[in-house]
Amino acid sequence: MRITLTVNDAAYPLEVEPRRVLADALRDDCGLTGTHLGCEQGVCGACTVLVDGEAVRSCLMLAVQCDGVPIRTVEGLTGPDGQPHPLQRAFSAERGLQCGFCTPGFLMLAAGALDHDLSENEVADLVRSNLCRCTGYEPIRRAITRAAHAHQNGQDGRHRSV
Amino acid sequence: MKPAAFDYLVPQTVAGAVDALAAGAQVLAGGQSLLLEMHLQRAHPALVADINRVPGLDTLTVVDGTLTVGALVRHKTFESPGAVPGPLGDLFARAVGYIAHPPIRARGTMTGNLAWAHPASEWCALAVALDAVVELRSTRGTREIPAEDYFLGPFQTARDPDELLTAVRYPLLAPDTGVAFTEHRRTGFSFAQVAVGAALTVREGVITGARIGLANCADRPLRAHNAERTLIGSEPSQPVFTAAGEAAAERDAAPVPEPYADVDYRRHVVAVLVARTLREAAPV
Ligand SMILES: Cc1cc2nc3c(=O)[nH]c(=O)nc-3n(C[C@H](O)[C@H](O)[C@H](O)COP(=O)(O)OP(=O)(O)OC[C@H]3O[C@@H](n4cnc5c(N)ncnc54)[C@H](O)[C@@H]3O)c2cc1C
Ligand code: FES
Ligand code: FES
Numbered sequence: 303m304r305i306t307l308t309v310n311d312a313a314y315p316l317e318v319e320p321r322r323v324l325a326d327a328l329r330d331d332c333g334l335t336g337t338h339l340g341c342e343q344g345v346c347g348a349c350t351v352l353v354d355g356e357a358v359r360s361c362l363m364l365a366v367q368c369d370g371v372p373i374r375t376v377e378g379l380t381g382p383d384g385q386p387h388p389l390q391r392a393f394s395a396e397r398g399l400q401c402g403f404c405t406p407g408f409l410m411l412a413a414g415a416l417d418h419d420l421s422e423n424e425v426a427d428l429v430r431s432n433l434c435r436c437t438g439y440e441p442i443r444r445a446i447t448r449a450a451h452a453h454q455n456g457q458d459g460r461h462r463s464v
Numbered sequence: 465m466k467p468a469a470f471d472y473l474v475p476q477t478v479a480g481a482v483d484a485l486a487a488g489a490q491v492l493a494g495g496q497s498l499l500l501e502m503h504l505q506r507a508h509p510a511l512v513a514d515i516n517r518v519p520g521l522d523t524l525t526v527v528d529g530t531l532t533v534g535a536l537v538r539h540k541t542f543e544s545p546g547a548v549p550g551p552l553g554d555l556f557a558r559a560v561g562y563i564a565h566p567p568i569r570a571r572g573t574m575t576g577n578l579a580w581a582h583p584a585s586e587w588c589a590l591a592v593a594l595d596a597v598v599e600l601r602s603t604r605g606t607r608e609i610p611a612e613d614y615f616l617g618p619f620q621t622a623r624d625p626d627e628l629l630t631a632v633r634y635p636l637l638a639p640d641t642g643v644a645f646t647e648h649r650r651t652g653f654s655f656a657q658v659a660v661g662a663a664l665t666v667r668e669g670v671i672t673g674a675r676i677g678l679a680n681c682a683d684r685p686l687r688a689h690n691a692e693r694t695l696i697g698s699e700p701s702q703p704v705f706t707a708a709g710e711a712a713a714e715r716d717a718a719p720v721p722e723p724y725a726d727v728d729y730r731r732h733v734v735a736v737l738v739a740r741t742l743r744e745a746a747p748v
Contacts, residue, residue, distance in 0.1 A: 303472070320472035320512070323499070342465070342503045344496060345653065350567055357567045362499045364492075366472055367514060411567065430652045431565035 305369035309334060310378030318365050325349040327365035328375060336376040336406045340433070347432025350407040350414075351375050357414030376406035379413065389413060389449045398445035400436035407432050412446045420450040467502035473513045478521070478601065478630060484513035485626045486603045491515055493535060493576035496568050521630070524548065531634045539569035539577070551663065552594070552636050555643035559586045559661055562647045578614075579629050581621045584655040584680035586647070588615060592687045593661055593677025596634045600627040608633075615684040641665050641673070644744035646737050650724060656680045657725050658733045660712075660741040664700070671695045676708075676741075681717035681734055690715040691738060700746040702739075709739035 307314040307327060314332045323342075328334045328351070340346035342361045349360040352374040379387035389409050392398070399405045411428055418424075429443045473489060475481040485491065490509035492498055493516070501507035515521065515535060522536035524547065531548055541547050545557040563569060563577075563586055577587045578598060590596075591611040599608050600623055611632075614622050623629060637643065647659040656679050665673035674695040676688035691712035698704045713735035719727050 319469060321467040321469050321502075323467070323503075326466070343500050344564070344568055347567065356570045358570055359496075359567050361503070362495055362568075362571065364472075364495070364499070364514075367495075367516065415566075427561070427566060431567055 303366050305366055307332060307365065307368055307373060308370065309373045309375060311372075316365070320364060320366050322365045323361055324351070324353075324363045324365050324368055324373075325360035328360060328373075331365075334375050334377050338403055338406055340403070345433065346404070346407070347411060348404055348407040350410045350432065352410055352414050355414065357411045374410070374413070376409055379409060387413070388452055389416070389445070392445040392449035392452070393442070396441045396445035396448060398437060398441045404432060404434040404436075408434070408442055408446075412449065416450060416453050419454060420446070422447075425450065465503055465505050467499065468505065468508040470509050471511045473511065474517050475513055475515065476517060476519075478518060478628065481513055481515050481518055482601055482603055482626075482628050484511070485628055487511065488625075489513035491576075491579070491628065493579070494538065494572035496564070496572035497576065497580045497582075515628075526636065529636050531636055533574050533632045533634070535573065535575040535628070535630055537574055539563050539572045539574060540566070542574070543569070548636075550636055550639055551641040551643045552634060555590065555637070555645060555661060555663060558643065558645040559590060559659075562586050562645070562649075562656065562659065565653075575629050575632055578611075578632060579621070579623065581615055581619050581684070582655070583618045583682070583684055584657075584659070585685065586645070586656065586659055586661070586679055588685035589659060589677035589679035590645075590661045591632065591634075591677075592685045593663070593675045594634050594637075595675075596632050598623075598629055599631045599633065600624075601630045602627045606630075611685075612687060617683050620684075637663055638665060638673075640667070642745040644741045646741045646744070647679075648733050648737060657722070658730060658737055660734075660737045662738075662741045662745040664695070664742060664745045666700055666746065669699055671698050671700055671704075674708075674742075676712065676716075676738060678712065678717060678734065678738075681712075681719055681730070683718070683720060686716055686718075688712040688716040688738065695742070700742075702743065705739040705742040705746075706735075708742060709735040709737070712738040 338348035340348040489511040542556040659679035674692040713731040719730035
């Protein structure tokens with residue numbers, strides 16, 4: 303099928319089979335390999351991206367379902383000025399990553415939630431959504447909390463939604 | 465693994481979706497179970513009908529005390545207790561937090577969950593406890609089935625392959641109903657080893673209404689009728705709730721052994737969780 307994926311505001315006209323999942327289309331057809339694939343079962347969350355502003359598992363959506371729908375991946379977090387996103391800075395400051403395999407998924411998961419006022423419980427629910435085999439989660443929880451606070455207080459210099 | 469090849473249809477109306485099913489299509493709703501099964505090569509439909517662009521299926525409506533949940537209402541909708549009026553909304557909000565996690569809840573649908581009929585499903589247990597009715601539509605017409613007659617076994621329902629589950633209906637709960645939902649599972653990620661939803665009505669100090677739904681306590685979702693009968697007419701108290709828990713464990717549940725949870729262990733968990741859920745639900 304002929305579709306156009308709109309990823310990080312760029313259009314990617316593609317010819318894909320219906321069975322192609324969004325994660326594979328992003329990685330192999332658009333060349334955006336920041337989105338990782340771990341389990342392909344919805345469990346690990348490495349493949350999490352924003353579809354129409356909402357964090358979803360890109361291994362459990364078909365590329366053809368996303369024709370004409372805005373998609374944001376970890377490559378789209380950096381601002382036009384090339385500066386890291388506040389979430390990326392917070393992950394760095396809190397040592398929220400070691401090997402980095404899970405990081406794009408956690409970043410997009412948090413990016414999808416940053417526009418709400420995140421309670422402690424909601425942050426815990428988010429952290430539980432994805433798997434990390436390195437950090438023990440606590441640094442990730444701190445990083446998301448730090449970015450959320452900065453965002454709510456308008457200290458992240460960035461009020462556009464991601 | 466990757467899904468096997470299939471043809472893909474995007475019906476724009478309910479009638480179009482029903483025609484696709486008559487032609488042998490399998491429905492793609494939230495895709496959070498279907499695509500997983502296709503990855504695992506346990507499902508290989510030749511034709512898939514993606515209903516996500518059918519207008520009108522994503523609505524929640526309340527008419528004359530009955531809630532109707534359309535086929536595209538996502539799990540996430542129920543996270544807000546105010547999405548559904550009264551204690552029913554509160555009960556759904558307590559249960560939904562146990563279903564997978566936020567990104568899955570953003571896509572998965574309540575109706576797709578009932579179509580899938582996992583024995584550990586929270587929604588399926590509540591559907592039988594709350595006297596829900598499923599609405600099925602095919603080119604042959606529309607029929608409605610009470611949830612207790614709809615679930616036939618693990619992943620087995622009374623839905624014919626060419627029938628679209630268009631909606632699920634629930635009677636609202638009376639404003640003085642107390643509700644609770646508890647679940648036991650191995651990790652935050654796991655499906656329920658046992659889950660219990662309850663709705664209790666206490667009037668003038670006496671229990672006048674009781675609904676108890678059990679998930680993963682048999683090969684299908686159960687309503688704990690025996691436990692409910694022990695409650696009616698009693699004053700809410702710890703011994704009464706303990707006795708109801710024992711009745712649910714011994715006379716309602718028919719647990720199947722699972723790794724990490726043999727039958728005796730699961731009966732024990734049923735007794736404890738039912739008593740705990742009732743205590744939480746008892747309006748004080
Ligand atoms: C990691 C993970 C954890 C999960 N944890 C839980 C959990 O704890 N508890 C739980 O209950 N569920 C859990 N689920 C399953 C999840 O709730 C699914 O969303 C749900 O079971 C299916 O809904 P869906 O809309 O995604 O349906 P789909 O995946 O689109 O469809 C599922 C099946 O139902 C059929 N179907 C769907 N809609 C209709 C319809 N309207 N008419 C006819 N047939 C239809 C499809 O053809 C398919 O066979 C989990 C899933 C994942 C990936
Ligand atoms: S690859 Fe999608 S959740 Fe693991
Ligand atoms: S940093 Fe290695 S898996 Fe999370």
